[in-house]
Amino acid sequence: xxxxxxxxxxxxxxxxxxxxxxxxxxxxxxxxxxxxxxxxxxxxxxxxxxxxxxxxxxxxxxxxxxxxxxxxxxxxxxxxxxxxxxxxxxxxxxxxxxxxxxxxxxxxxxxxxxx
Amino acid sequence: xxxxxxxxxxxxxxxxxxxxxxxxxxxxxxxxxxxxxxxxxxxxxxxxxxxxxxxxxxxxxxxxxxxxxxxxxxxxxxxxxxxxxxxxxxxxxxxxxxxxxxxxxxxxxxxxxxxxxxxxxxxxxxxxxxxxxxxxxxxxxxxxxxxxxxxxxxxxxxxxxxxxxxxxxxxxxxxxxxxxxxxxxxxxxxxxxxxxxxxxxxxxxxxxxxxxxxxxxxxxxxxxxxxx
Numbered sequence: 001x002x003x004x005x006x007x008x009x010x011x012x013x014x015x016x017x018x019x020x021x022x023x024x025x026x027x028x029x030x031x032x033x034x035x036x037x038x039x040x041x042x043x044x045x046x047x048x049x050x051x052x053x054x055x056x057x058x059x060x061x062x063x064x065x066x067x068x069x070x071x072x073x074x075x076x077x078x079x080x081x082x083x084x085x086x087x088x089x090x091x092x093x094x095x096x097x098x099x100x101x102x103x104x105x106x107x108x109x110x111x112x113x114x115x
Numbered sequence: 116x117x118x119x120x121x122x123x124x125x126x127x128x129x130x131x132x133x134x135x136x137x138x139x140x141x142x143x144x145x146x147x148x149x150x151x152x153x154x155x156x157x158x159x160x161x162x163x164x165x166x167x168x169x170x171x172x173x174x175x176x177x178x179x180x181x182x183x184x185x186x187x188x189x190x191x192x193x194x195x196x197x198x199x200x201x202x203x204x205x206x207x208x209x210x211x212x213x214x215x216x217x218x219x220x221x222x223x224x225x226x227x228x229x230x231x232x233x234x235x236x237x238x239x240x241x242x243x244x245x246x247x248x249x250x251x252x253x254x255x256x257x258x259x260x261x262x263x264x265x266x267x268x269x270x271x272x273x274x275x276x277x278x279x280x281x282x283x284x285x286x287x288x289x290x291x292x293x294x295x296x297x298x299x300x301x302x303x304x305x306x307x308x309x310x311x312x313x314x315x316x317x318x319x320x321x322x323x324x325x326x327x328x329x330x331x332x333x334x335x336x337x338x339x340x341x342x343x
Contacts, residue, residue, distance in 0.1 A: 002210050002241035006127060013125050027118055031127075038243035038270040086266040087302050088273070096305030100273075106127040106244070115119045 003043040007051035010108060014057060017111070026060050028112035034067040036085055036103035041066065067105055071097030131245055134213035138248030145225035146338035148331040149233065151247050153271055154255035155264070156237030159281040161189045162314040163255065164234055168196035170324055175229040175331070180219050182211040182236045189234070199228070210241035213248055229331055239268040251330055255279045258286040262296035269303040277308045279323070284313040 010029070018024040033041060041064050048062040073080045073090035079101050080090045089096045126132070142149045154160050164179060171177045178199035181189045190202035203211060203219050216233060225231070233249055235242045254275035256264050259282055265272045272278065278300045286293065297309055310326070312319035 002208070002244065005208065005210075005212075006244070009127050009130065013127065013129070014123075017121075017123055017125065021121070024121065036270055036273070038240060038274075085303075086269045086299075088269075088305055089302070096301065098305050108123045108125045108127060110123055111121045112118045113121055115117045 003039060003047040004051060006039055006044060006106065007047040010048075011051055011055055011057055013108060014111065015055075017108075018056070024111060025114040026057055026111050027114060028061045028063050029057070030109045030111070031062060031064050032067050032105050032107045032109050033064050034069070034103040034105040036069045036100065037106050039106055065109070067102050069103030070101040072099040072101050073097055074099075128244060128246075131213045134217060135246035135248040138213055138217060139250070140341075142225065142231070142248060142250065143334070143337050143341050145228075146335050147225045147228050147231050148327065148334040149231045149249045149251075150327070150330075151233045151235060151249035151252040152255065153235045153239070153242045153252060153275065154237060154257075154281075155239045155260065155268075158237070158255045158257040158260060159314060160234055160237065160255055161192060163279065163281055163312065164232055165193055165196050166314040166317070166320055167232065167323065167327075168193060170320060171230055171327065172197050176227055177230045177232070178223065178228045179232040179234065180211075180216060181234040182215070184209070184236060199223075205236060209236055209238050210245055211235050211247060212245045216247050230327060239264070239271045243271040243274045250334065251276045253277050253279050255281050256296065256300075257282040258291040258293075259289045262292045262299060265296070265299040265303045272300060272303045272307070275304070275307070277310065277326070278304075280309065280311045281314060283311045283318060284316050 052058045068081055069085055070079050071082050071088055073095055075093050075095040082088050083091050152160050168177050177197050179193055180201050180203055182203045184205055187202045190200045193200045201219050203215050233247055252275040254272055300307055300309055310322055
């Protein structure tokens with residue numbers, strides 16, 4: 001369970017962002033989370049509340065957008081969604097895909113702040 | 116109350132990734148071949164590492180960092196092979212990060228080390244998100260664990276470069292299906308090299324030594340290129 005560490009990193013990052021913009025009152029944090037990032041969505045949501053306690057982000061909501069796993073198929077020369085996270089091959093031609101296009105991201109996309 | 120959107124687009128792992136990159140550049144500059152080891156608890160990481168250190172120490176300078184939640188037991192065990200061992204005790208943290216590695220390296224002369232091994236905390240989930248600056252990552256899977264581990268933990272297998280199947284001396288007793296294990300590894304990380312070893316009997320260890328020596332030669336080559 002490293003989701004608490006991830007949540008703390010996020011809070012540090014958002015604090016920096018907020019300071020550089022003269023202080024933001026954050027209501028919602030929008031996060032892009034790849035399903036192949038090794039971070040569990042539910043665990044992160046749980047950790048978020050804990051990590052925010054006593055910080056300026058207390059009471060903020062974490063909105064997570066799940067990013068699918070997409071691989072590049074050398075044979076089809078196209079991006080493809082593999083049949084599952086444990087079968088990294090092209091759903092059409094079956095060629096194993098070594099290149100991951102999306103699915104690993106852990107990225108704070110935007111903040112919804114009080115206007 | 117009205118709200119507005121502020122674009123951020125910040126990678127959460129940015130700090131760790133930047134530090135890992137700095138470490139990687141440092142390892143290249145010093146010509147040190149750095150290998151990370153990840154696996155579940157009890158898969159034989161420390162026994163394998165002890166064998167590696169002993170074998171390589173015959174003609175190379177070796178060192179190791181070992182991560183655990185608690186105790187210095189692993190470091191004490193590895194010091195039988197080389198005095199250059201440091202334990203990183205993470206407390207409650209389930210993985211190593213680049214900062215812990217940087218701190219643990221303090222005062223070590225990397226230019227006097229050929230091979231540095233970083234043994235992560237036994238965990239097949241969390242370490243996959245943290246780059247430690249290593250050049251190669253070994254993921255260990257023991258013959259007693261079952262052949263479907265790669266399918267259950269695809270991210271860690273995918274983030275690794277070489278799979279090492281350990282405890283092969285117990286494969287028969289455990290009815291380990293080697294072909295299925297290889298198939299499952301291929302499924303989650305197409306093209307990954309798979310080696311079978313027994314730290315107990317020494318079987319298969321030579322192949323690992325050869326692979327590491329080839330990697331060191333590459334590291335030395337990059338070092339020369341970096342100083343030009």
